[in-house]
Amino acid sequence: MALNFTGDEGPDFQPLYAQVKGLILQRIIDGDWKPDEVLPSEFKLADQFGVSQGTVRKALNDLAAENVVIRRQGKGTLVAANNPLRELFHFIHMTDREGALQLPTSSEVLSCERRRASDDDLGRLKLRRGADVIRIERIRTLGEKTAITETIVLPARLFPGLEAGGGANVPHALYQHYQDAYAIAIHRVEEALRAVTAGPRDAELLGLTPGQPLLEIDRVAISLDGKPVEWRITRCDTQDTRYVSSLV
Amino acid sequence: MALNFTGDEGPDFQPLYAQVKGLILQRIIDGDWKPDEVLPSEFKLADQFGVSQGTVRKALNDLAAENVVIRRQGKGTLVAANNPLRELFHFIHMTDREGALQLPTSSEVLSCERRRASDDDLGRLKLRRGADVIRIERIRTLGEKTAITETIVLPARLFPGLEAGGGANVPHALYQHYQDAYAIAIHRVEEALRAVTAGPRDAELLGLTPGQPLLEIDRVAISLDGKPVEWRITRCDTQDTRYVSSLV
DNA sequence: GAGTGGTCTAGACCACAGA
């Protein structure tokens, strides 16, 4: 066991429960336990790691607070999966005027191709110069209306073959696809918002007149191991919708 | 002690630690312990409530996770105060292009008056028909530039005298003022964003040409006891700034 | 040195899910 017990505390000392948490997280990242699978019980993990059940419990509760696992009494501790429900709770922020969550209902891929990463791509996705990316353009509907244009940039190395067929393989629910087809779990997203004016292309795609205001959402999606794996720019008509953000 | 122990579990049964948490929260709301004051130690609270120290600990840790209190080893458990630092961490979302937090540096009150609440005011602040509100209009600077117009609506009953002198008493840091002058602690905010076009008045105040896009932030601030106490509409020029939102 | 919260352990009983 590689755990630090009291006595050999180095400069990067971590409490036992944090070490246990890290080990469990690593095994989830490695795919030892896959999404929707049940982890061993607290007592079994405690035996494996040579710590008390209470210490494992704290580690698991921390991971649950970070939405890495889901704990259910009587059932066990599951690895969180990027299913539509999770997406709704964690990654959807658009609502209608009354505040009810609006999940995009469909999408149409306009283009999908592999190309050399631009400087912006390199910066956002922390790639090395010369890396390739897959770039997808699509439009999405919110409610009844085509209200969203999206440009999605992915490291080509992580998503081999995704660009095949010009986007014929690209489903609507991308995060679920990343998980199921590439074993990449989106853990959290960082978003930066601004107001922009619709250019001629946006206006045409969304049926607006150029110059109308759009909400631009610049989102980087971060995987379980903390690396940026998707950069997405969403432009959204907010005449009938809102972006909600409830913060403490 | 009004605590439910095992046996008299009604339909609204709550675990002990949740009951203790509620009692502590209520005493903070009542002002028994004021912002920046130290609560009694875990053992003293455990004695007062007739539970074990571990149960109090869980209650306090929960309150700390909700930013109601701050726990410091060796020092004690403090009631969270709306100081500039807290404001920066919890309520500021504007950054510059590089992502560094931009806190508004100054403000100028344009108008401040008491009036009958509009229908929108009633809905947002959950007031009864006929209630009065205080309505403040001001502009704020971000970095070097006047980039923000704000309309703030407050229930007049909660903030007596705030409108005196047409806003001469209205300082820049409002949440701190609510806390210090009116004992009202802003606990969290709910925000809804959309993109709008600058009207003639916005354009004039911010030095823009009408029609330019602005980010509109519609924010309701919620006090510790869960009631809406401020409604604020912020319009912001996002040419040089971004609104950040980091969500799990 | 005295007092605080932070960590770790051990054991008890309960509520829930599923065979």
Add this chain to the structure above:
DNA sequence: CTGTGGTCTAGACCACTCT
């Protein structure tokens, strides 16, 4: 019925803050 996580308790030792 068995096994799971949820709650509650009790006690030990450590790290930090302040006097």
